[in-house]
Amino acid sequence: MGLQLRSPSNQIRGLQFAATGATVAKVPHVHNARVFIPMNSADAAASNEHIYDSEVSGAPKATGEAWAVGQAIYWDNTNKRFTTTASGNTACGYALAPALAADTVTPLFLFQSF
Structure with missing residues (x-):
């Protein structure tokens, strides 16, 4: 099923920009030390819609970690998954459900780039 944006559409925040590298639809990436979720696959330097604020679920999650409500969530750009491990990863939200x-996929969490 993959990553799902769970906020009502009027509460999802995004912007258009051209990432320096190619992007894959709904696979987060790091751009200028911030995590963004591209809405479409695009070549490097091609304009694309990127989400920076939404409730998210169903994304890849690091196994071996239990999540507690309110716990800080990070993006592991090397392994392409969300984690509670801060070291070497980029902060991008908070758990809204345990x-x-x-578990190999995320429960509901608040994704925020800023």
Whole structure:
């Protein structure tokens, strides 16, 4: 199923810009030390819609980590998954629902680039 934007459409915040590298639809990427979710696949330097604020679920999650409500969430750009591990990763939100350590996809969480 993959990453899903769960906020009502009038509450999802995005902007258009051309990323320095190619992007894949709904696979987060880091741009200028911020995590963005591209809405479409695009070549490098091609304009694309990028989400910076939304409730999200169903995205890849690091296994072996339980999530607690309110816990800080980070994007692991190397392994392309969300995690609670801060070291070497980029902050991008907070857990809105708990997750079990064995879970491989995220529960509902607040994704925020800024």
